[in-house]
Amino acid sequence: MSDIEKDNMLLNKVTSSSKGDKAYWSFKGRAKRQYCHALIQYPAMMVPAMQGELIDAVLEIDSNITSIIDPFVGSGTTLGEAMCRGLDFVGLDINPLSILACEVKSGPLYIEAFKEKCHILLEKVRSDIRVDVAVQITNIDKWFTKEVQLALSKIYRAIQSENSKWARKIFWLCMSNTVRTVCNSRGSTFKLHIKSIEQIGNTPNTLDVFTKNIEKTIVALCEQKKILSEMGSLNKSISKSKIKIIHTDTSKKIGKDIQCDLLVSSPPYGDNNTTVTYGQFSYLSLKWIDEKDIDNLKIKGLLETQNKIDSSSLGGSIKGASEKFELLKYKSSSLCNTVKAISAVNSENVKKLITFVFDLDLALDNALLTLRKNAYMIWTLGNRRISNIEVPLDKIMREILEHKGCVFIHQVEREILSKRMAIKNRIANTMDKELILMMRK
Known part of the structure; x- marks a missing residue:
């Protein structure tokens, strides 16, 4: 079968799934986050069932797929869907x-052993009578009440005393979700923004929150083990998938030994500082996690300030914007038109767009190097606004990829229903749909 015939089969498969229903890909009522997808609170997570259905469509057309890569892995939605299908996986994130x-x-997934460790850990927390704070955080009294600091410290020490690293990692993830709930930063925005005095006074009991997070985690892990077992993707308590997680800036060169058969990803829709501040969202949680227990950390100093992760991400620096535009302008006419329109309103704002797309262009080069010839790509994208002008990221991405020799297959538009976008985040007020761009290398 020729590549063009495969492309047409994939196009027909995706379009026939919706049967003309424009709302089909919104996954209304089908967007629940279960099993491993329920393990973490994280911004702007993809809909697992949607990604799974798109992966299945490609698998029907290309039976040679054994591995998936996600160069912007985030909370690991694509990872979870790859594991359910017994596929190997490579994920990258900063x-x-x-x-x-x-x-x-x-x-x-040592469920019974983990349950035992939970009982032991909670007993250690309850019996800890120390009154010292276990971590150092700039302005800690701003972000945590004294009572919360002491409670989190007891949990921190108990986790550190656990002998098994695999269990400590699960506990640290429970800690992350707990910190998000009991800190003094508002949950309605991903940026660090102090709660009102009244809201701080209503902070729930830290140990109660942590205990509930452990209980939810056990349910999610049990569901994960059950589904992997049913799919034949589990060897005793270990996934059959070979998984590689890489801590990296995707605009920098990636290892040459990676070769995958399919790409499924959702890149940032703009620079973090003016779209989704993944770094600020994660900062307080990470300060309460022993980074020595995260195996693959390669980039140092990301927690020096609350803005460091975001400023180190795509478009984090606006330096050299004019020079970067000179290198980009022949790759995307849509980018040129957007730059012109924004410049007429606010010439400073255009720098954010140019430097983001420049870094994204580098990331796309690196991603393509990890894919075999004729591999399919599924990109979930959103078009943000700058100076109240829509940035057509879907068109910009398509044009840049076509400039690199890639082939356009199809594009699906979906209404955003439950993707985790904080209500008061500025981006949420300007985005109500996503675009799914399907391309072939």
């Missing part, structure tokens, strides 16, 4: 919290 989440999702 955020240490993302790396931890993916390491936990990767297993092992």
Whole structure:
């Protein structure tokens, strides 16, 4: 079968799934996050069932697929769907919290042993009578009440005393979700923004929150083990998938030994500081996690300030914007038109767009190097606004990829229903749909 015939089969498969229903890909009522997808709170997570259905569509057309890569792995939605299908997986991200989440999702799934360890750990927390704070955080009294600091410290020490690293990792993820609930930063935005005095006064009991997170985690791990077993993707308590999680800036060169058959990913829709601040969202949680227990950390100093992760991500620096635009402008006419439109309103704002797309372009080069010839790509994208002008990231991505020799297959539009976008985040007010861009290398 020729590549063109495969492309047409994939196009027909995806379009026939919706049967003309424009709302089909919104997955209304089908967007629940279960099994490993329920393990972590994280911004802007993809809908697992949607990604799974798109992966299945490609698997029907290309039976030679054994591995998937996600160069912006985030909370690990694609990882979870790959594992359910017994596929090998490579995931990349710059955020240490993302790396931890993916390491936990990767297993092992020693459920009964973990339940025993939970009882022991909670007893250690309850019997800890120390009154010292276990971690150092700049402005700690701003972000945590004294009572919360002491309670989190007891949990921190108890986790550190656990002998098994695989269990400590799960506990650290429970700690992350707990910190998110009991800190003094508002949950309605991904940026660090102090709660009102009244809200701080209503902070729930830290140990109660942690205990509930452990209980939810056990349910999720049990579901994960059950589904992997049913799919024939489990060897005793370990996933059959070979999984590699890499801590890296995706705009930098990736190892040459990676060769995958399919790409499924959702890149940032713009620079973190003005779209989704993944770094600020993760900062307080990461300060309460022993980074020595995250195996694959390679980039140092990301927790020096609350903005460091975001400023180190795509488009984090606006230096050299004019020079970067000169290198980009022949790759995307849509980018040129958007730059012109924004410049007419605010010439400073255009720098954010140019430097983001420049870094994204480098990341795409690196991603393509990890794919075999004729591999399919599924990109979930969103078009943000700058100076109230829509940035057509779907068109920009398509044009840049076509400039690199890739082939356009199809594009699906879906309404955003439950993707985790904080209500008061500025991006949430300007985005109500996503675009799924399907390309072939």
